[in-house]
Amino acid sequence: MSQLPTCLLIVTAEVDEEVEATWNTWYDTVHLPDALACPGVLSGRRYTTDGIVSRTNRGIADRTRQRLYTTVYELAGPEAVETPEFTAMRGWAQFAPHIRSETRVITAR
Helix, strand or coil: CCCCCCEEEEEEEEECHHHHHHHHHHHHHHHHHHHHCCCCEEEEEEEEEEEEEEEEECCEEEEEEEEEEEEEEEECCHHHHHCHHHHHHCCCHHHHHHEEEEEEEEECC
16 A cells, blocks of 8 residues: 555635636646645645535535535645745635635644
């Protein structure tokens, strides 16, 4: 079995439909390359879920149709998200008002 990463950054985003195409172009050509150029960011890959998403909030289940974007980054360690380079590129730029997102750093040693 190959060795699993010890630190992941997982970012999910729901994007308003009216800016989605422009946002995807920006993400693929600007944001993702900038993130991958940061010290301590080892790799990154985007995924899209388009369909029924199940959520549970305080015991109440909800199923809705939506498009959810997820990017999984492999990091050298959690400190990678604290570098000046990462701090400078972090965020959604002009798309911020159109995005609902969640970010998690997961470490396992």
